[in-house]
Amino acid sequence: MVQYSKKIQAVPEPTIRRMPSYLAFAEGLLRKGQQFVSSTQIANYMNIDPTQVTKDLSYTTIVGKTRVGYEVKAIVDVLSEFLGFSVMDNAFLVGAGSLGSALLHDSGLNHFGLKIEAAFDINPATIGRKINDVEVFHIDQFRDLAQELNVIMGIITVPAENAQTVADLMVAWGIKAIWNFTPARIKVPDDIIVQNTTLYSNLAIIFNKLHQDKREE
Amino acid sequence: MVQYSKKIQAVPEPTIRRMPSYLAFAEGLLRKGQQFVSSTQIANYMNIDPTQVTKDLSYTTIVGKTRVGYEVKAIVDVLSEFLGFSVMDNAFLVGAGSLGSALLHDSGLNHFGLKIEAAFDINPATIGRKINDVEVFHIDQFRDLAQELNVIMGIITVPAENAQTVADLMVAWGIKAIWNFTPARIKVPDDIIVQNTTLYSNLAIIFNKLHQDKREE
DNA sequence: AATCAATAAAGAAATTTTTCTTTAATAAAA
């Protein structure tokens, strides 16, 4: 009878996963000057069922007009608000290696409400460098800097074997959410939000479909 | 009555998503010399229900021993085979920017059965460079090189607005699967496998949980 | 040797998510 995650979740996770794509699509339409968009159009873009789009949007305050669709501007405004992209949250990134640097370079994170305030590493070669205006500090300075800045999220991009050490540090300081890019699972107290982003899962799905195709032949 | 994806899928996608983590965990245990592992241990590591692990593994040929668990070596061997990680598939990467470079540097892809044979870009500054032994060619050379090498997967890491152009090129040449890292959805024929890896979805999930916590207070 | 406790496995039940159906609205066409 152990609860593995307190799911008092009104909005289904798959819905939340799809929403950023709806938003990106709507932003594109807005730039092109399109005023309305129907669930059919969105569904066609996403390659999913139109009623799925309707249902997803029904979790927000967006309402559509029969025979017309949804106002593009409304989708952009409401979704970015709804997804928490319109307020900036501050984060620290630990592990300024290949993946860490890529994330630091990515303006998309900024656009979607995440500001990486500082990066940390243990490699003397990278410490002191600035990556896309974000300074890389020695990991020992984590505490002091965390105190200074209002940081609620920690991003882990160190080698898998060091993930737990870094997570412990983040928890000890009082970070609320951890975005873990290593394939390792970390152990943290229940009230800390952990999001594991394992790219290799995607690879497994592709291979599975590829080989399934092979089997059918 | 349109079919959006032919799901003749025996193994649930969530199961496939979890398996690479089981594998990584088992590989770690193997290195430490542990011979058996129970579903309880795996579940504890993954923060999920033990019966979920049992059910997941039941899709493979792995069988466990009552009161003992599963043989670690068997999990490693069977899962890497099952997930398609034990045969090398060849890929091309288009867009040798920040994210593309990170992927090229990542030995994890190699370990999980993906060999990036060549990279492509349009930026003269990057063309000709070698990133982790993978050469960066001009995109115009895609066709010729694809002919030469046995490439079945294309990885897209160009800016979102160029994703469709690149996808079209890949399809025209005859690539079977596309791993799309841009937030844009691409249109391809039905027989092409597309895996969208949108990092921002993960961000949305974290924010949703964070703000939910705030609401509960 | 007998009992206990931990576990895998299989199936049932519950839950979650997607898809289908119906209804009502309304823009466009006849």
Added chain:
DNA sequence: TTTTATTAAAGAAAAATTTCTTTATTGATT
């Protein structure tokens, strides 16, 4: 003006996934 076609919305049904329950096995303990 009337008809037609497209759409959003709400709810029902279906499908997929997870969790629970039961059973059998077996290593460890008494």
